[in-house]
Amino acid sequence: MNLFEAVYELFLPAACASCKEAPAAGSGLCEACEAGLPDAAVHLAVLSDTGAPPTVVAGAYEGPLAEALNEYKERGRRQLAGVLAGLLARPLEIVGAELPGAVLVPIPPTRAARRERGFDHVAHLCAGLGEVRRCLRARPRPDSVGLSRAQRREAARSSLDVVPRRVAALAASSRPVILVDDIVTTGATLSAAAAVLRRAGMSVPAAVAIAAAE
Ligand SMILES: [Zn+2]
Structure with missing residues (x-):
């Protein structure tokens, strides 16, 4: 733990990241909410963008999982990294077993999101889960608010x-x-990532994520 993290922990919000009421345990969630996380089963995500590789997830983006992800991602509550990395480890174990020697390539945040958050939140979760290669970078992109589906896909x-x-x-x-x-969600980002990596000569047979949203 670096100094920033140590100081941050002192001022941690004491409430559970999901229900925002019960006191949080060390994981950042209360016991009841932690029990409401997805069970050990993993799922194949249904993606409408057919360019995305087959993608295995820990669960649906709902309930305590969605709340924990939001608090981690949007409010920088890094205390939740343990719980979230644990969830990410499940699909990764299944997929990794089929792909010996595979490396993990995290989807990078935009430069603006990284600046706001202060860290690369997906790479941070990957750290203890395998060999990580941060070989993708985000290009500046327009705000997706107000874009049509086709425009979003193009973006x-x-x-x-x-x-x-x-x-x-x-x-x-x-x-x-x-x-x-x-x-x-649609798989558009994974599809774009797979496309640039494949163009650079790489094989991208699979993807994993913590949650799949409708
Ligand atoms: Zn709770």
Whole structure:
């Protein structure tokens, strides 16, 4: 734990990240909400963007899982990283078993989101779960509010780019890539990520995420 985190923990909100009422345990959730997280089963996400690789998730984006993800992501409550990394580990274990030697490539935040949050929230969760290669970077993108579905898809398609020097070494190694994201909806971002990595010579057979939203 660095100094910033140590100071932050002193001022941690004492309430559960989900119900916002009961006192939180060390995980950031109260016992009842923690019991309301998805069980150990994993699910194949139903994605409308057919360019996305098959994507396995820990659960639906609802209930305590959705609340915990929001508090972690939008309010920077890093205390929740343990619970969320635990959930991410489940689909990753299933997918990783099929893809020996795979590396994890997290979907990067936009530069603006990273600045606001102060950290790369998906990469932070991946840290203890495998070999992480941060070889994607976000390109500046317009605010998606008010965009049509087709415009959103187009925005997602041009939202990511590779980090050339990192991607070259990875492509030469022939190791498969497992994309990692927090929430998937249509799969447009995963599709865009897979497309730029494949164009750079990589194999992207699968993706994992914590939650799937409708
Ligand atoms: Zn609670």
